[in-house]
Amino acid sequence: MYDRSAKLAAKGVVIEYWLQRSRSLFTAVKGVDLEVRPGELLAIVGPSGCGKTTFLNAVDGLIPIAGGSLTLDGREIRSPGRDRAMVFQQPGLLPWRTVLGNVIFGVEAQGSMTKTQAIARARQQIELVGLKGFEDAYPLELSGGMQQRVNLARALLTDPEMLLLDEPFAALDAQTREMMQLELLKIWSQTRKTALFITHDIKEAIYLADRVIVFTRRPGRVKNVVDIKLSRPRDLRVKRDPQFLTYEDEIWESIQEELAVPAERLIAGVPAA
Amino acid sequence: MSIQSWEPAAPTTTLDRPPARERRSVVKPGRFKQYEPVVIGTLSVVIALAAWQIVANARIYSILFVPGPWDVAQAFVKLFQTGDIWLDIGTSGAEIGIGYGMAVVAGLALGLLMGWYTRFQYALDPFVNFFYSTPRIVLIPLFILWFGIEMQPKIAVIFLGALFPIIINTMAGVRNTEAALLRVARSFGAPDALIFRRVVLPGSVPFILTGFRLGVGHALTGVVVGELIAAKHGVGQLIAIAGQTFQTPKMLAGVILIAGTGMLLTTIIQRVENRFQSWRPQIR
Structure with a gap:
């Protein structure tokens, strides 16, 4: 499909899980085909509840897939691994640890560095995400945006092959979100890590990504792929570029088709025609 | 400042905020x-x-019924003038030390195991619930039958008294570990032992210390009631004898000794709790 070999390849991925209460099998994702190229920032958008976060959890290895195949650099993904690191929607910081202690938690869990090494590199990483001077602050003393910077630094310190971002800015206020997007792009352009970014924010997806993938409603599949041909580096004014607005219209329409479905069909989970 | 020249080192929306723990x-x-x-x-x-x-001072009632604080203070001083009090304090202290110490060790171990291994909890829950809903002091006659009237029956009742609040709170601490933190740890491939040591255990400390604190109250009740029923020496025994021989000020002096010990131990544990919670902003 592509001339370069894919970093991440998903073929016909199906993810199901049991609902405890109703004792029924729930299909979150059904037949996802996609590839993430090396060094690419790919964003997935879709209506809420379409299984995009579930898909990302499968890529991280937190949940098993029921069908299809999911490979990173040609190797089957079965469990979490050092080649991937997740930036979570909820920061998930240990409240009794300082910023520094939280940033090293990822490598500590992996057991991939000595403590001295981890601390030295963590200080650089903290500077990179703009938290210099806050090394000894506790998470509860930080704002939401700063907590997400720690979350990001923790993932970056593990130096993964692929960065997974699960709506990391969704809980932030509008201004902080824009600043974080700008900064994420800056950090990303320095490291050029292959990244998979999940969001429900269409503007965010276009602004950040090389390509945007639109998911159908549940059970999620790839509905269409939009190549974002905006030049980099991108500043926030790109968001008012006519080309940007065209992309936005295109993606919005695509998502709207998924939303404009009678309620009973949504409940039954019938795939879109 | 234009958007382009924005510098990363300044998360300006937050820097001017006072630190959260400042009142x-x-x-x-x-x-x-x-x-x-x-x-x-x-x-x-x-x-x-x-x-x-x-x-x-109005002496509406006799000193037997309502001794004043001054009478009690005098009785307290007199207690310490004779050497006997040290034998009582030593006996009660040893009973509490051993019984409560054993409860801490066993309660912590069982609570952590029950919190971490669900099946272990299923197996022990009926017993924990049974004993926790029973006032353990009713077992004293049985313990006297088993162990005599030396220290052992008191140690047993203190142990059982303090054990269950410690088990239950420790277990709750482990169970209340935030799901988001576990997910982060699993995502980074942390082995179970590391998750337990670095995430579950530190998160449980406030619960565990609450268990310890509640255990102190149960331990003191255990020692006093135990000694009221049968003992050779001990502060509870002192209270019982003073009460039965109408030495009300002396009896109240003994009560103050027990209460003071309880307050002291509780304060110490509270200090430890505060130390462990320095990261938590103060609620005011």
Whole structure:
């Protein structure tokens, strides 16, 4: 499909899980085909509840897939691994640890560095995400945006092959979100890590990504792929570029088709025609 | 400042915020404010003691029924003038030390195991629930039958008294580990032992210390009631004998000794709790 070999390849991925209460099998994702190229920032958008976060959890290895195949650099993904690191929607910081202690938690869990090494590199990483001077602050003393910077630094310190971002800015206020997007792009352009970014924010997806993938409603599949041909580096004014607005219209329409479905069909989970 | 020239080192929306743990006030706090809790607390105790002394001095009732604080204080001093008190304190202290110490070790171990291994919890839950809903002091006659009237029956009842609050709170601490933290740890491939040591255990500390604190109360009840029923020496025994021989001031002096011990131990544990919670912003 592509001339370069894919970093991440998903073929016909199906993810199901049991609902405890109703004792029924729930299909979150059904037949996802996609590839993430090396060094690419790919964003997935879709209506809420379409299984995009579930898909990302499968890529991280937190949940098993029921069908299809999911490979990173040609190797089957079965469990979490050092080649991937997740930036979570909820920061998930240990409240009794300082910023520094939280940033090293990822490598500590992996057991991939000595403590001295981890601390030295963590200080650089903290500077990179703009938290210099806050090394000894506790998470509860930080704002939401700063907590997400720690979350990001923790993932970056593990130096993964692929960065997974699960709506990391969704809980932030509008201004902080824009600043974080700008900064994420800056950090990303320095490291050029292959990244998979999940969001429900269409503007965010276009602004950040090389390509945007639109998911159908549940059970999620790839509905269409939009190549974002905006030049980099991108500043926030790109968001008012006519080309940007065209992309936005295109993606919005695509998502709207998924939303404009009678309620009973949504409940039954019938795939879109 | 244009958007392009924006520098990363300044998360400006937050920098000018005072740190969360700082107390805030609209007016400039006076010097008195800082000592307010101690001053008001002391004052209220002094007033209560004075009222008590006035009622006692009126001698509407005899000293047998209502001794004044001064009588109790004199009895307290007299207690320590004879050497016998040290044998009582030593006996009760040893009983508490051994019984409570064993409860801490066993309660912590069982609580952590029950919290971490669900099946272990299923197996032990019926017993924990049974004993927790039973006032353990009713078992004292049985313990006397088993162990005699030396220290052992008291140690047993203290142990059982303190054990269950410690088990239950420790287990709750493990169970209340935030799901988001576990997910982060799993995502980074943390082995179970590391998750337990670095995530579950530190998160459980406040719960565990609450268990310890509740256990102190149960331990003191255990030692006093145990000694009331049968003992050779001990502060509870002292209280019992003084009460039966109508030495009310001496009896109350013994009560104050027990209460003082409880307050001291609780304060120590509370200090430890505060130390472990320095990361938590103060609620005010």
